[in-house]
Amino acid sequence: MSATAGYIELERTVESIKVGRRHRTELGDIEKLAVSVERDGLLQPITITPDGVLVCGARRLAAIRGLGWRKVNVWVRSGISDRLGHLLAEQDDNALHKPLTQTEAAALYRELKALLHEDAARRKAATQFSADNQPGSDGPANLAGPSPGPLGIAREQAAAMIPGGASHTTLDKISYLQKIADDPAQPAELRESVNAELQRIDAGAPVHPVYEAIRAAAKTAQENREADLHQLAADALTRAKDARTKKRAPRPRPVTGDDGAPKRYPVRAFVLTWGELVEWWRHYDAEQLAAELTDEQVASFLTTAAGTSRFAEELRTANEHQADDKAVPTRGHLRAL
Numbered sequence: 001m002s003a004t005a006g007y008i009e010l011e012r013t014v015e016s017i018k019v020g021r022r023h024r025t026e027l028g029d030i031e032k033l034a035v036s037v038e039r040d041g042l043l044q045p046i047t048i049t050p051d052g053v054l055v056c057g058a059r060r061l062a063a064i065r066g067l068g069w070r071k072v073n074v075w076v077r078s079g080i081s082d083r084l085g086h087l088l089a090e091q092d093d094n095a096l097h098k099p100l101t102q103t104e105a106a107a108l109y110r111e112l113k114a115l116l117h118e119d120a121a122r123r124k125a126a127t128q129f130s131a132d133n134q135p136g137s138d139g140p141a142n143l144a145g146p147s148p149g150p151l152g153i154a155r156e157q158a159a160a161m162i163p164g165g166a167s168h169t170t171l172d173k174i175s176y177l178q179k180i181a182d183d184p185a186q187p188a189e190l191r192e193s194v195n196a197e198l199q200r201i202d203a204g205a206p207v208h209p210v211y212e213a214i215r216a217a218a219k220t221a222q223e224n225r226e227a228d229l230h231q232l233a234a235d236a237l238t239r240a241k242d243a244r245t246k247k248r249a250p251r252p253r254p255v256t257g258d259d260g261a262p263k264r265y266p267v268r269a270f271v272l273t274w275g276e277l278v279e280w281w282r283h284y285d286a287e288q289l290a291a292e293l294t295d296e297q298v299a300s301f302l303t304t305a306a307g308t309s310r311f312a313e314e315l316r317t318a319n320e321h322q323a324d325d326k327a328v329p330t331r332g333h334l335r336a337l
Contacts, residue, residue: 012074014065017046019054027059034063047075101202105166106174113158113168173211174201180218187221190214 046057159168180186181194197210
């Protein structure tokens with residue numbers, strides 16, 4: 001076992017090495033690497049953390065696993081324990097070996113940018129109220145805020161750490177495309193189109209024309225969604241107003257006399273009312289009424305109809321009695337005969 005520059009070299013079982021989450025998704029041609037490792041041995045040990053998480057050497061680990069190795073010499077680096085350290089080590093490893101694709105570089109860039117931003121914020125907070133950095137000492141006025149620091153250059157720093165030379169502007173555009181592709185709120189057709197364009201970018205297509213086209217399509221999709229929501233809201237408001245209008249329909253008040261009993265209408269009113277209702281049911285559709293009337297209105301009609309049916313039977317009986325009385329001759333009439 002030896003130690004150099006913060007590393008400890010020891011032997012470890014291949015099965016115990018954990019890969020964890022990495023941004024590289026395409027390891028490239030492992031078979032050629034495996035042939036080289038089998039012929040010449042592992043020229044550079046794999047690097048892991050003390051708890052067995054892989055830092056550098058994902059392709060070498062895949063190769064020796066393919067060869068069936070059970071044990072391997074590794075470097076254990078005790079100085080890497082936080083996520084930023086892992087990312088920096090992964091970036092170093094990628095810079096020396098197979099280059100990242102554009103989409104892999106954008107994914108690594110996003111996380112590096114966020115972590116650099118957080119790290120700068122922590123360092124700023126730690127020094128903001130120190131003895132050497134009190135209010136008034138970092139600006140022209142007594143209440144001036146601190147001058148711009150690392151927070152403003154996190155994008156440039158993160159982009160500079162990505163091998164391949166892509167600018168932070170290009171990486172941000174690719175990140176935007178990946179965000180659209182992963183957003184379930186976007187139309188499925190748009191997401192499929194973006195995924196296809198990302199594959200073209202990885203194959204060497206220019207980023208900016210794709211970015212402009214997808215941004216315009218996403219804006220149109222957003223406008224369409226907003227228009228649909230406005231229309232749905234308008235339709236719901238119209239239905240609510242119609243429902244309130246139906247419920248507020250005035251109910252006829254029963255007419256009563258001074259004693260509180262229902263007031264008797266003259267026969268003329270009966271003739272006029274029922275004269276206007278001759279075959280009234282032919283002018284309405286029961287399905288339409290059931291769909292548009294409120295339950296209260298339907299119940300009111302059915303009550304009135306039931307009362308009308310009962311009254312019709314009374315009127316029929318009374319009319320039959322009147323007919324019988326008209327058919328029986330009086331005694332005076334018999335004497336005259």
